[in-house]
Amino acid sequence: MKKVYEFLKSAQTYYLATVEGNQPRVRPFGTIHIYEDKLYIQTGRSKEVSKQIAVNSKVEICAMKGGEWLRVAATLVDDNRREVKVSMLEAYPELKEMYSADDENTQVLYLKDVTATFSSFTAAPEVVKF
């Protein structure tokens, strides 16, 4: 789990794919945070991505760093606890310009049933599940 966090954190940008009906949707994301031994991301409930996750919580993340890439297949779980939002906003203070732990919009979700695959052109893929 820590290795996935560190890869995504140092890659800075990852791509989050959701499903809308039979149409895949993908966009850049950056938030990644550990709270209570779980990996969290942050979004806004008003966004299409949030609405897609509410209907189908299965997602895939892809990130690249140097000659390595990481794919993370997971289910996202909405966690509406204020303390998790506070922790996320502390980790990403720049988000406080748009979000607060007490607004109706801020959403944090953790990754569950994770299969993470680290790949490169030079080594066999490494699969981590948590």
Ligand SMILES: Cc1cc2nc3c(=O)[nH]c(=O)nc-3n(C[C@H](O)[C@H](O)[C@H](O)COP(=O)(O)O)c2cc1C
């Ligand atoms: C580098 C980068 C990082 C981003 N990180 C996030 C993020 O962590 N959470 C988020 O909700 N939006 C983030 N965004 C903005 C989303 O990509 C953008 O709002 C997107 O349109 C959301 O997808 P949707 O239109 O399908 O709802 C980021 C954008 C960029 C360029």
